[in-house]
Amino acid sequence: MFKSGTIYSNFTPLVKAPVIGYRISGDDVLNILKIITKKNFSKYHSLVQIVKIYKKDESILDECSVVYFKSPKSFTGEDVCEIFLHGSPLIASQFEQLLKDLKVPGLRLAKNGEFSYRSVLNSKNSLKQAKAINGIISNESFSGLEYNKRVLFEGDIVSGLVPLREEVINLFSEITASIDFVDDEHFNFNQIKKKIRKFFNNCNNLLHKSRTNIEQKNICRIMLVGPVNVGKSTLFNKIIDKDRAIVTDIKGTTRDILSNEFIINNKKFEIFDTAGQRSKQSKIEKYGYKKAQKVSKMIDHFFVLIDKNTKKSDILVLLKDFMINQNYSLIETKSDIYKYNSHNIKINYCLDRDKIYQKLKLSSIYHKYVKNNQKKTDFNLEEIDLLARILEYEHDLVNENDILIIAQQMRNILDDFSYEFGYINNEDVYDRVFSKFCIGK
Ligand SMILES: Nc1nc2c(ncn2[C@@H]2O[C@H](COP(=O)(O)OP(=O)(O)O)[C@@H](O)[C@H]2O)c(=O)[nH]1
Ligand SMILES: [Mg+2]
Numbered sequence: 001m002f003k004s005g006t007i008y009s010n011f012t013p014l015v016k017a018p019v020i021g022y023r024i025s026g027d028d029v030l031n032i033l034k035i036i037t038k039k040n041f042s043k044y045h046s047l048v049q050i051v052k053i054y055k056k057d058e059s060i061l062d063e064c065s066v067v068y069f070k071s072p073k074s075f076t077g078e079d080v081c082e083i084f085l086h087g088s089p090l091i092a093s094q095f096e097q098l099l100k101d102l103k104v105p106g107l108r109l110a111k112n113g114e115f116s117y118r119s120v121l122n123s124k125n126s127l128k129q130a131k132a133i134n135g136i137i138s139n140e141s142f143s144g145l146e147y148n149k150r151v152l153f154e155g156d157i158v159s160g161l162v163p164l165r166e167e168v169i170n171l172f173s174e175i176t177a178s179i180d181f182v183d184d185e186h187f188n189f190n191q192i193k194k195k196i197r198k199f200f201n202n203c204n205n206l207l208h209k210s211r212t213n214i215e216q217k218n219i220c221r222i223m224l225v226g227p228v229n230v231g232k233s234t235l236f237n238k239i240i241d242k243d244r245a246i247v248t249d250i251k252g253t254t255r256d257i258l259s260n261e262f263i264i265n266n267k268k269f270e271i272f273d274t275a276g277q278r279s280k281q282s283k284i285e286k287y288g289y290k291k292a293q294k295v296s297k298m299i300d301h302f303f304v305l306i307d308k309n310t311k312k313s314d315i316l317v318l319l320k321d322f323m324i325n326q327n328y329s330l331i332e333t334k335s336d337i338y339k340y341n342s343h344n345i346k347i348n349y350c351l352d353r354d355k356i357y358q359k360l361k362l363s364s365i366y367h368k369y370v371k372n373n374q375k376k377t378d379f380n381l382e383e384i385d386l387l388a389r390i391l392e393y394e395h396d397l398v399n400e401n402d403i404l405i406i407a408q409q410m411r412n413i414l415d416d417f418s419y420e421f422g423y424i425n426n427e428d429v430y431d432r433v434f435s436k437f438c439i440g441k
Contacts, residue, residue, distance in 0.1 A: 005106030006032070007114055008099055010092060017087035022095065025115055028104050029079035033068065035102060036061075041068040041081070053083075055094070056101055062091050076115055077122025120422075127422040128156045135380050141218045142266060143377045156421060160206060160378030161386070165417050167199050169424060172410045173432040179403055180433075189403065196406070200394045207387040210379040219261070220366045221298060223272040225318050226305030231333035234349050235305065236260075236273035238356055257292045264357055267366045272299065293321055300369040302328040303360065308338045329360070382420075389416055 006026025014020060024032060033041045037051040046069055053061045065084045074080035085091050099107060116130040125133075128151055135148035150158045175192060224232040240260040258273045274292035296302075302324050306315060318324070332340045336348040345359050357363075379387075393409055400406050414424050 005108055006104065007108060007110035008096075009110040009115070011082075012087075014089050014092050015087075016089065019084045020087045020089070020092045022083045022085065022092075023075075023080060023115060024083070024099075025074070025076045025078045025080045025110075025118065026106070027079065028107060029068065029081050032099070032102060032104060032107070033066065033081055036098060037066065041066070042070075044068050045070040045073065053085075053095070053098070055098060061094055061098060062086055072122065072124075075124065076118040077124045078118060125152075126156050128159065128420060131382065131420075132380075135382075141268075143213070143216075143218075143375065144380055147377050147380055158378065159383065159420075160210065161383050161417070161420060164199070164202060164206065164387075165421060165424075167202065168410065168413055168417060169428060170432060171195055171199060172407070172414055173429045175403065175407045175410055176429060177433040179407060192403075192406075193398075196397055200391065200398065203387055203391055203394075206379075207384065207391065210377060210384050210387070213375045213377045213379075216375070217370055219268045219270055220369045221270045221272070221300050222303060222365070223274060223292070223296060223299040223301075223322070224303050224305060225274055225292070225322055225324075226303075226333075227307075227310055227314055227318075228275075230305045230307050230310065231349065232305050233273050235303070235331075235333070235347065235356070236271060238349065238351075238353055239271055241353055257295060264362060267363065267370075269362065269366065289321075293323075296322040296324075300327065301365050303331050304328050305331050305333050306344075307333050308340075329365075331360070386416060386420060 004026075006024060006028040008022060008024040010020060011023050012019065012021045030040070030042055033039065036053050038054065039049070039051055041049070046067065048065050048067050050063065051066050052063045055061045062085050064086065067082045069075070069080040069082075071077060071079045083095075085095055096109075113130075116125070116133060119125045120127055120130050132148040132151035136145060136152065147158075156162065171192070174195070178189070178192060224236055226232050236258065240262050257275070259270055261268060261270045263269070272292070272295060275289045299322075302322060304315060304318055304324070315330075319328070330344040332338070332342065332344050332346045334348055335346040336350055340346055345361075347356060347359055351359070390413055393413060397406060397409050400409070414429075418424050
């Protein structure tokens with residue numbers, strides 16, 4: 001993957017937003033900044049500068065903040081600059097065109113992950129830390145987030161795999177040495193086999209512990225159901241704070257099922273909007289309604305939305321269709337135009353988002369379905385996969401009596417660890433053989 005050259009890429013999505021950010025990394029950063037801003041950045045390491053960016057015809061492309069990081073004190077270890085354009089995809093495309101028109105030899109769009117890759121090559125991050133950045137962004141869970149942050153800020157050492165990695169290097173060194181020094185009394189085949197069994201026992205224990213920690217339920221799933229036009233999509237948009245679902249007063253606008261995750265007060269939810277229930281459904285609506293019924297099996301809690309026009313019998317049909325028992329709240333909508341005299345929750349679209357959260361009692365609903373004992377974890381999902389992969393060797397290795405085959409299999413396990421921690425080479429191994437077993441002293 002690695003090719004030299006100066007690389008650039010947007011680091012925010014190219015969508016309408018307050019800012020769109022670009023990062024450039026490589027030997028030509030100062031040169032590029034000089035051409036596009038007419039300013040020499042060499043003395044401005046790590047300082048925000050507000051500058052104009054000029055197009056080829058000298059007109060102004062944008063006025064924006066730029067930060068320059070002098071090598072090696074940058075994310076990649078190379079010269080880097082970060083440019084915060086006004087968040088217009090049109091400006092972003094003009095900016096990319098400007099970079100292309102510079103015709104700087106080797107200047108090109110970065111490949112996926114190339115900035116992180118360069119940071120590893122230049123020893124700014126370990127392989128594991130680069131992966132942790134990905135883990136932080138990927139929103140696995142709050143415990144996963146805390147773990148990945150510890151890896152990034154404190155280093156590989158916090159990983160629960162570290163003791164196993166040490167164990168496997170020691171074991172492989174011992175096996176290698178036993179092959180090369182067959183007559184040495186240090187190496188007893190039965191001892192080695194005992195250590196192999198112990199190694200796999202440790203793997204099994206760790207896998208069990210980490211799985212129970214990480215697979216704890218940490219999300220509460222809520223579904224909005226109700227008659228057509230009652231205001232489900234309006235509430236859905238309000239809750240996720242996006243104009244994502246189409247809201248109209250034409251009956252049957254929401255024909256498929258939409259879902260979105262949202263987080264409030266460290267609590268993660270997924271909310272589902274559904275097609276409304278009515279006697280005359282179109283074919284696509286019927287399909288959407290059926291799909292929602294299927295998904296309803298994984299739902300923790302339902303908000304059954306009703307208004308003045310909803311009959312008791314409609315509610316009973318909904319409860320039956322979605323197999324709802326006690327796990328629902330009745331919510332009366334459009335309280336700005338209708339007067340209700342019940343104890344049900346009442347909402348309307350004029351309420352702000354926080355007020356809606358409060359009225360819907362989202363916090364207590366969460367605690368009803370999600371246990372609040374998220375444990376600290378020393379693993380992420382990828383590391384758990386690695387443990388499971390290593391355990392696939394267990395049966396063959398424990399039953400193998402040919403030391404050469406055992407050595408080969410252990411090398412395979414070492415290589416699996418290399419994907420997590422960077423390559424473990426034969427020198428690491430031989431260092432231990434000689435220092436630990438005092439051979440040839
Ligand atoms: N007055 C009033 N109208 C609302 C309220 N919530 C939704 N509506 C309107 O009711 C219509 C149907 O809303 P929609 O969210 O599409 O209903 P859905 O079919 O249940 O998804 C739209 O015209 C909304 O603007 C509300 O609180 N007050
Ligand atoms: Mg709808």
